[in-house]
Amino acid sequence: MLILVACVVVPTLAAQGRASPAPPLGAWTPVPELPGMGRPVDTASVAARRRALLARIGRGVVLVPAAHERELERDYLQDNDFRQSNTFFYLTELETQDAWLLLIAGGGAPETVLFLPPRNPFQERWTGLRLGPDSTAARLTGIARVLPTDSLDPVLSALLARVRGPLYVPLDQATRDEPRLRDLVFVGRDVRNLRPVVDSLRLVKDADELARMRKAIDISGLGHVAAMQAARPGAWEYEIEAALEAEFRRNGADRLGYPSIVGSGPNSTTLHYDVNRRQTRDGDLIVVDAGAEWGQYTADVTRTFPVNGKFTPRQKAIYDLVLATQQAAFDSTRPGATIAQLNRIARDYMRAHSGTLCGAQTCDAYFIHGLSHWLGMDVHDVGDYSTPLKPGMVFTIEPGIYLAPEGLGVRIEDDVLVTVTGAEWLSAKAPKTTAEIERLMGRR
Numbered sequence: 001m002l003i004l005v006a007c008v009v010v011p012t013l014a015a016q017g018r019a020s021p022a023p024p025l026g027a028w029t030p031v032p033e034l035p036g037m038g039r040p041v042d043t044a045s046v047a048a049r050r051r052a053l054l055a056r057i058g059r060g061v062v063l064v065p066a067a068h069e070r071e072l073e074r075d076y077l078q079d080n081d082f083r084q085s086n087t088f089f090y091l092t093e094l095e096t097q098d099a100w101l102l103l104i105a106g107g108g109a110p111e112t113v114l115f116l117p118p119r120n121p122f123q124e125r126w127t128g129l130r131l132g133p134d135s136t137a138a139r140l141t142g143i144a145r146v147l148p149t150d151s152l153d154p155v156l157s158a159l160l161a162r163v164r165g166p167l168y169v170p171l172d173q174a175t176r177d178e179p180r181l182r183d184l185v186f187v188g189r190d191v192r193n194l195r196p197v198v199d200s201l202r203l204v205k206d207a208d209e210l211a212r213m214r215k216a217i218d219i220s221g222l223g224h225v226a227a228m229q230a231a232r233p234g235a236w237e238y239e240i241e242a243a244l245e246a247e248f249r250r251n252g253a254d255r256l257g258y259p260s261i262v263g264s265g266p267n268s269t270t271l272h273y274d275v276n277r278r279q280t281r282d283g284d285l286i287v288v289d290a291g292a293e294w295g296q297y298t299a300d301v302t303r304t305f306p307v308n309g310k311f312t313p314r315q316k317a318i319y320d321l322v323l324a325t326q327q328a329a330f331d332s333t334r335p336g337a338t339i340a341q342l343n344r345i346a347r348d349y350m351r352a353h354s355g356t357l358c359g360a361q362t363c364d365a366y367f368i369h370g371l372s373h374w375l376g377m378d379v380h381d382v383g384d385y386s387t388p389l390k391p392g393m394v395f396t397i398e399p400g401i402y403l404a405p406e407g408l409g410v411r412i413e414d415d416v417l418v419t420v421t422g423a424e425w426l427s428a429k430a431p432k433t434t435a436e437i438e439r440l441m442g443r444r
């Protein structure tokens, strides 16, 4: 969720007031929305992503399964029983379950086929309307060829006999138990993992993705404002969490991007504290690290503030060092820079400006996690961390100082878009300077 455990030089992921009207979503392709079928698909954007994928592959067949419904009896459902697989969503923007996407590259015009389960009126009494393999689906998805799922096997067999090149399927945690994919791996065909190809495409966000991210991030900013307004000495961490998440939902968030971290006093120094059961005390700082998900994309924002609304001089000194460190990294963000370089710049800045704030050591000794991670459909989004920054990439900048013996932790995290000339703060609507925070909390 919020913080990559290690420094980002380690390879990829192994390692404002009241609710205002919803911000504009950018230019949606005007496709009508049907109940139970998710949000409208930006058909032009998904078609462009599929073309980019096929251009990258050159020749071959791509097969991508949708996710399946989770089961109340088997899983611990938090908010709802279905979330689409990110790979499938990226290429279709469909929230439909049990579907398959088939792409053919090379040897003629590229082809796209969507397979959907047949509609079942009896089942729909429980589930609501579902998209079926018909002309409605073709119109809503922008994919002309929509077939029932039971024709997938014959169509695929015929294709594999006709089309040369590898078969690309996503081989990951989500598809590990997908019987059809498991069987394909053993047919003797050159089967390759689709994930690295799609993951590298996902690094640069298109206009539709950015519109979704801006919405998720704006909602998250409102939630952080609500958390600040709900804080007072004696409030329980979960009360503040409730105010935060209520604001997310009130503004249309689909779910949380990750479990909200609301850590006061000593808990502010535990990086992934998400128990949120302590009663706050006068004089505590509180770290709130929380992001809403909207339209499959998540925000990741952290604010640190005093529960009583007023920073002590020491809290302010530590806070301002973290804030200036974050600004130093932001000021160096531009196309061509790398995450590793920004990490080094931030640490150097913190070290050089520590003075005696952190005792015998410089404060960077207490900045114990990485500065940044990619952000998108996954809170720690996919992609290679050695990739130089390009316009359209989105990542977090999140320095912190954690002084456990004092029970004093500060983390400030914002979401940043790389632009042609530099960078843009996406999460600037959540108050950030000590003056802004004290002003907002003074109005409670």
Ligand SMILES: [Mn+2]
Pocket (backbone or CB within 6 Å): 001, 002, 003, 004, 300, 373, 396, 398, 413
């Ligand atoms: Mn983060």
